[in-house]
Amino acid sequence: MKKPSTEKRIALGIFITVVVSLMYHMSYDARLNSKFIIHQLYHNRDTFLNAIANGETNIGIVELAKRYSLTPYGFSKPTIWTMDLPLNTFQKNDAMPVNIIENLLLHDFYGRRLGTSLFISSVRTNDKKEKYLQGVKNEYIDFYMSKIKHALDKPPVDQYVHRQALYINSYLTWIVHFGDEPSEHGIKTIMSMCDMMSRQLNGTYIQSAFEPYVLNKLGFYKYLKTREYKDPCCFNAWAAAGYSFDDMFAEFAHNVFGMTIQWTYVLYRMMVENVRTHDISDAANYLLSDPPAGVATSRSKDGSTLVVHDLHNICRRAKKVEFVNTPICQSKCPFFKPKWTTAKSETGCIVLSNQPLYESDPNYAVFGSGERRCPGEYLTYRFMVEVSKHLKPYDITLTGGSEFIGVRNIKLYKFTTNDM
Ligand code: HEM
DSSP, X not given: OOOOOHHHHHHHHHHHHHHHHHHHHHHHHHHHHHHHHHHHHHHHHHHHHHHHHTTOTTSHHHHHHHHSXXXXXXXXXXXXXXXXXXXXXXXXXXXXXXXXXXXXXXXXXTSOBOOOOGXXXXXXXXXXXXXXXXXXXXXXXXXHHTTHHHHHHSOOOOSBHHHHXXXXXXXXXXXXXXXXXXXXXXXXXXXXXXXXXXXXXXXXXXXXXXXXXXXXXXXXHHHHHHSOXXXXXXXXXXXXXXXXXXXXXXHHHHHIIIIIHHHHHHHHHHHHHTOOOOSHHHHHHHHHTSOSSOOEEEEOTTSOEEEEEOHHHHHHTOOOOOOOOSOSOOTTSTTOBTTTTEEEOTTSOEEETTSOOOOSOTTOOTTOOGGXXXXXHHHHHHHHHHHHHHOOOOOEEEEEXXXXXXXXXXXXXXXXXXXX
């Protein structure tokens, strides 16, 4: 029999390597999802049966954890609720349902996660947060804001208000992280990451096992790893500050949860309620009336329990915000660090020293508190003020039904045909 040529053998070798590595990555996710399903059946069977018996199949993860004794994947004991502020950075390690983290990120040959992010890490040493903040400097924010009018003017792609809000924010998420105009495919990829998280948090076991993002994430990761980014954007700022690519990917993936989903909820509300926030005090008070994140989470000291900080109820105790729009720390400040232009505020928040911060009332916990406080807070106020300048009133109709954006269950509104 004639032996195959060297070229053919090389091609076959490459083909087998590609197939095996694809199978490996897919099988890791398949193994994870099967472990997740077994965990749910073992720990939460009665919870889900009770919920079904009480006709509460569509109440979502947060409500379910509040009403029933729920053990999230990655924990061995039921969730505990607290009115304590989320202050302890040591308790941040993997402090969210772990299947979400695992499905967002990639793994090496031994199943170890590639990269980590501030959202799931207790580490704030080696200027980790200061480095992160380089992506949201004032001059960067000015550039991101210059894209908002264009984003809002984009032709509607969906008849539902929340889907259009998600589309707009997926576009903006791309700009903030990569600096250039996304393709429609790029926008859809970020939307599919959000849909994966919303479904995995609130959906059924079976739904969460097969998600388009999970099936395509290896290709997306490789595409991002090999391309160049346009200034200004988070990826270039983080790389210049010393981030590895895997950590940048992890920060980006978690920002799709921390930024895209939160902004979508805010924009949806502004569109539906036809609200405008003219300055950052307005923006802070609007968020306070219905904090988008609702909760922050910690891991108990022994690692067994997900502790849920009830930001929604903590914020109910907060006074009306009167934001003094002056930077937190001028260059004369003794804590000023020329390298990162950051400072530690009176309540322990690590912030850019030329951005303002409201910390008169500890119950204003919309963005968390202390060292863990959100680095995207000022950017979010600027986003809301900029949106308010360009948002036109929409003609919309309540259609009935509801859907989850992240952990929030929202009422469905459609644009009337004139806007479509
Ligand atoms: C309406 C918008 C937003 C809300 C309500 C929000 C809310 C929060 C909350 C409550 C925390 C504290 C979590 C904890 O203590 O564990 C947090 C942390 C965080 N947020 Fe945001 N966020 C928003 C927008 C953003 C944006 C735009 C970004 C990125 C540009 C961002 C990135 C982060 C990161 C990286 C953390 C982790 C900080 C740390 O642990 O040190 N967020 N956010």
